[in-house]
Amino acid sequence: xxxxxxxxxxxxxxxxxxxxxxxxxxxxxxxxxxxxxxxxxxxxxxxxxxxxxxxxxxxxxxxxxxxxxxxxxxxxxxxxxxxxxxxxxxxxxxxxxxxxxxxxxxxxxxxxxxxxxxxxxxxxxxxxxxxxxxxxxxxxxxxxxxxxxxxxxxxxxxxxxxxxxxxxxxxxxxxxxx
Amino acid sequence: xxxxxxxxxxxxxxxxxxxxxxxxxxxxxxxxxxxxxxxxxxxxxxxxxxxxxxxxxxxxxxxxxxxxxxxxxxxxxxxxxxxxxxxxxxxxxxxxxxxxxxxxxxxxxxxxxxxxxxxxxxxxxxxxxxxxxxxxxxxxxxxxxxxxxxxxxxxxxxxxxxxxxxxxxxxxxxxxxx
Ligand SMILES: [Mg+2]
Ligand SMILES: [Mg+2]
Numbered sequence: 126x127x128x129x130x131x132x133x134x135x136x137x138x139x140x141x142x143x144x145x146x147x148x149x150x151x152x153x154x155x156x157x158x159x160x161x162x163x164x165x166x167x168x169x170x171x172x173x174x175x176x177x178x179x180x181x182x183x184x185x186x187x188x189x190x191x192x193x194x195x196x197x198x199x200x201x202x203x204x205x206x207x208x209x210x211x212x213x214x215x216x217x218x219x220x221x222x223x224x225x226x227x228x229x230x231x232x233x234x235x236x237x238x239x240x241x242x243x244x245x246x247x248x249x250x251x252x253x254x255x256x257x258x259x260x261x262x263x264x265x266x267x268x269x270x271x272x273x274x275x276x277x278x279x280x281x282x283x284x285x286x287x288x289x290x291x292x293x294x295x296x297x298x299x300x301x302x303x
Numbered sequence: 304x305x306x307x308x309x310x311x312x313x314x315x316x317x318x319x320x321x322x323x324x325x326x327x328x329x330x331x332x333x334x335x336x337x338x339x340x341x342x343x344x345x346x347x348x349x350x351x352x353x354x355x356x357x358x359x360x361x362x363x364x365x366x367x368x369x370x371x372x373x374x375x376x377x378x379x380x381x382x383x384x385x386x387x388x389x390x391x392x393x394x395x396x397x398x399x400x401x402x403x404x405x406x407x408x409x410x411x412x413x414x415x416x417x418x419x420x421x422x423x424x425x426x427x428x429x430x431x432x433x434x435x436x437x438x439x440x441x442x443x444x445x446x447x448x449x450x451x452x453x454x455x456x457x458x459x460x461x462x463x464x465x466x467x468x469x470x471x472x473x474x475x476x477x478x479x480x481x
Binding site: 155158160161163166177179180181182183184185189193195196197199200201202226230232233235 | 328331333334336338339340341342344354355356357358359360361362363366367371372373374375376377378380404407408410411412413
């Protein structure tokens with residue numbers, strides 16, 4: 126019999142993580158939410174008898190990561206990115222202020238990491254923030270501008286995929302931190 | 304000599320907390336951010352050679368609180384509200400899903416609370432989530448629909464006001480939790 130191919134339903138990594146977080150919330154496993162997209166609102170209309178309408182707004186760059194919350198009493202903070210690249214994860218997907226934020230979280234004792242999906246391989250990895258920092262800092266010392274897929278395979282953790290928890294990252298946290 | 308009147312500069316509670324959080328971040332005290340306002344984006348224009356413009360969007364109700372982050376290794380989560388009421392804080396300022404969120408955070412071991420400013424008194428209070436839950440649940444058992452100012456005075460904590468940390472709420476956390 127064919128294996129069910131959950132991963133091929135055209136859901137983005139973000140959608141998969143959101144569904145996972147809803148499952149974690151409903152099952153009382155963790156309380157983790159995606160932050161809303163930051164928007165600079167310039168003009169709003171207030172029509173009579175109906176909801177306010179934003180008529181002019183702009184996307185702002187996020188100053189933090191996309192996801193945070195609490196798991197087993199610990200502060201959790203992560204960024205999620207997918208790439209179509211087969212051999213490496215380009216560091217241009219990340220911004221300096223996100224790294225600054227992740228370093229601050231790490232210093233304050235939070236559990237901080239990245240979730241990286243290689244779409245061509247249909248694989249989603251956990252990579253600790255500390256390992257990300259290494260590659261981030263190296264690029265300014267003449268190092269490469271991407272993290273090799275082979276490094277992530279060896280030094281990250283493959284995140285299990287189940288129907289209810291499509292990106293079941295707390296399983297990795299359980300192994301690494303508890 | 305007159306006391307400097309910092310509190311009368313027309314800054315909202317949200318602005319004061321944002322300045323405070325910036326100070327906490329810069330002084331390596333805590334990493335706490337306001338979440339962006341949730342917006343449902345319906346239509347976006349992509350003009351040539353300039354930034355994407357949101358042409359139609361709507362405000363969505365927040366499913367969580369406004370602020371979260373990490374302090375002394377602990378997950379922190381709070382909602383901030385100001386009222387012009389002199390004698391009580393109306394519970395209509397809070398939504399059921401925010402209470403649900405705060406209860407989940409509390410169960411998972413996070414530090415969860417409200418910051419309530421009584422604008423007429425120029426006083427800003429810390430009120431633990433557990434005390435909020437009491438009044439919230441009471442209103443559905445025939446209780447009142449607001450928390451008396453006198454209760455908050457006695458059972459909350461007045462948050463100190465300083466120039467750099469205009470709503471210096473971690474001082475209250477230090478006394479209560481550490
Ligand atoms: Mg992002
Ligand atoms: Mg709010």
